[in-house]
Amino acid sequence: MMTKTTKTSRVIIPSDLEELLEDLGMSLYPSTGDEIRGWCPRHEKRVGYNQGTPHWYINRETGLFQCWSCGYRGHLLTLVQDFGKNIWEALRFVRQYGLDISNLEVNDYERKVIIKEIPQNSLDKFEKVPESICKKRKLHTAVVDDYGIRWDKKNLYWIIPIKSFSGELLGWQEKGKNWFSNQPQFVLKSLSLFGFHNLIKGDPVILLESPLDVVRLASIGIGNAVASYGASVSEEQIRAISSFSDEIILALDNDEAGWNEARRIRDRYLRQFRLYVISYNHTKVKDVGDMSDNEIFWAFDKMEPALIAQMRKNGTSVIRGTRRP
Ligand SMILES: [Zn+2]
Numbered sequence: 595m596m597t598k599t600t601k602t603s604r605v606i607i608p609s610d611l612e613e614l615l616e617d618l619g620m621s622l623y624p625s626t627g628d629e630i631r632g633w634c635p636r637h638e639k640r641v642g643y644n645q646g647t648p649h650w651y652i653n654r655e656t657g658l659f660q661c662w663s664c665g666y667r668g669h670l671l672t673l674v675q676d677f678g679k680n681i682w683e684a685l686r687f688v689r690q691y692g693l694d695i696s697n698l699e700v701n702d703y704e705r706k707v708i709i710k711e712i713p714q715n716s717l718d719k720f721e722k723v724p725e726s727i728c729k730k731r732k733l734h735t736a737v738v739d740d741y742g743i744r745w746d747k748k749n750l751y752w753i754i755p756i757k758s759f760s761g762e763l764l765g766w767q768e769k770g771k772n773w774f775s776n777q778p779q780f781v782l783k784s785l786s787l788f789g790f791h792n793l794i795k796g797d798p799v800i801l802l803e804s805p806l807d808v809v810r811l812a813s814i815g816i817g818n819a820v821a822s823y824g825a826s827v828s829e830e831q832i833r834a835i836s837s838f839s840d841e842i843i844l845a846l847d848n849d850e851a852g853w854n855e856a857r858r859i860r861d862r863y864l865r866q867f868r869l870y871v872i873s874y875n876h877t878k879v880k881d882v883g884d885m886s887d888n889e890i891f892w893a894f895d896k897m898e899p900a901l902i903a904q905m906r907k908n909g910t911s912v913i914r915g916t917r918r919p
Contacts, residue, residue: 790834843872
């Protein structure tokens with residue numbers, strides 16, 4: 595178990611939690627007791643229709659919530675982030691309602707609020723990934739090891755570590771055939787980048803969605819890549835990259851979510867970074883993990899500055915602003 599000393603500051607869920615939720619735009623059902631009941635704010639997005647009967651509950655003590663119908667769950671702070679705020683904005687927002695987080699630092703926050711403490715040796719129970727498994731995905735076992743990826747022999751899952759920027763194990767992802775799960779469930783991926791601890795300062799950073807694609811690139815000699823664990827890239831992830839480089843090569847997925855995010859990053863960060871986009875013009879695959887070695891080299895050979903690149907999904911390539919010198 596972890597023996598690290600932790601601060602004594604505690605997260606207190608605001609007493610006017612109802613007001614907070616209503617200010618977010620949620621509809622609540624008159625509730626007393628430990629739980630506040632309401633209509634699930636993500637229901638339509640998740641299942642395609644609005645919720646008739648309110649099946650969404652949040653606990654006043656812990657701030658944990660769950661929709662018993664669609665399974666949407668998390669913590670008050672993740673809820674606020676799901677309304678379009680980054681973690682810092684979420685903390686500021688919640689503080690207005692009396693949540694005292696003045697003595698919390700990010701790591702304390704991660705530990706206490708979201709991840710609960712997890713033993714730093716949690717991955718030791720898993721095995722080295724067998725060579726035959728690596729081969730199927732065209733990955734080098736030495737590189738797989740180097741990135742700390744393990745294998746769950748019993749369930750046949752890849753075990754992909756999730757570490758804070760300071761190197762602490764926050765959790766992991768289990769990835770198998772028709773199986774995908776975060777452990778623990780509320781792990782704060784937005785405060786982590788897969789591959790971050792292998793970055794070299796000064797070199798352009800390649801930004802991917804999927805951790806195994808980082809390993810795939812490294813297996814053919816393309817290093818300095820990180821993965822955001824999904825199509826949405828957080829402010830903190832970008833900030834972490836900025837401490838290593840002012841050049842980012844966007845290699846997000848070749849699907850609508852990937853292109854939307856690439857456009858958002860271009861529009862938001864074009865003054866801060868030199869941004870490039872890899873080319874998918876030679877292929878219809880969804881990500882670099884599905885490409886042959888040659889296709890990958892081609893994708894990087896043909897990359898373009900984000901300002902002039904066709905971000906082609908939806909056919910909307912908008913050129914804005916001025917090019918950096
Ligand atoms: Zn729901």
